Amino acid sequence: xxxxxxxxxxxxxxxxxxxxxxxxxxxxxxxxxxxxxxxxxxxxxxxxxxxxxxxxxxxxxxxxxxxxxxxxxxxxxxxxxxxxxxxxxxxxxxxxxxxxxxxxxxxxxxxxxxxxxxxxxxxxxxxxxxxxxxxxxxxxxxxxxxxxxxxxxxxxxxxxxxxxxxxx
Numbered sequence: 519x520x521x522x523x524x525x526x527x528x529x530x531x532x533x534x535x536x537x538x539x540x541x542x543x544x545x546x547x548x549x550x551x552x553x554x555x556x557x558x559x560x561x562x563x564x565x566x567x568x569x570x571x572x573x574x575x576x577x578x579x580x581x582x583x584x585x586x587x588x589x590x591x592x593x594x595x596x597x598x599x600x601x602x603x604x605x606x607x608x609x610x611x612x613x614x615x616x617x618x619x620x621x622x623x624x625x626x627x628x629x630x631x632x633x634x635x636x637x638x639x640x641x642x643x644x645x646x647x648x649x650x651x652x653x654x655x656x657x658x659x660x661x662x663x664x665x666x667x668x669x670x671x672x673x674x675x676x677x678x679x680x681x682x683x684x685x686x
Contacts, residue, residue, distance in 0.1 A: 535609045538579075540649055542613025544678060545575060547642025550617055551679045554635035561624025561634040568621065572614040579607045616641050643675030 549571055553564045583603045588595045617638045624634025650671030654663045 538609040542610040546614040565621040576611040646671040
């Protein structure tokens, strides 16, 4: 059973894996909220953890899909196949990049630690809201659909933050 990735124009670029963007955004937002909740990490450490985790998750997805396609196709994978899958899964990593900006500003001392973590989490929630609006618009929904998508996606983002805050 394979997945079909339907290309879509988002923010002026072709993105073959919109699910990966949302998945990466949710993971990054949850990770930042969790690190902030721990109270023991600096923005610099959080930045390193976020980038390393995003890289590991991208590599794990790449490995899993390469292995699955090899087993399903019952043939040897070529480097072109690995590259194709790596590019397809790259949005999972890319989705974390907007959250790195506030953490980088905190690392440089431009923002305080609390502000850096709060802004990074807010960026993640805003991204989820934005993706909901983009998808609703692309689907041809009217104002009610856009508002509904924004509300649902903001609730998902706030649920993530709430769950992270509830875990001691």
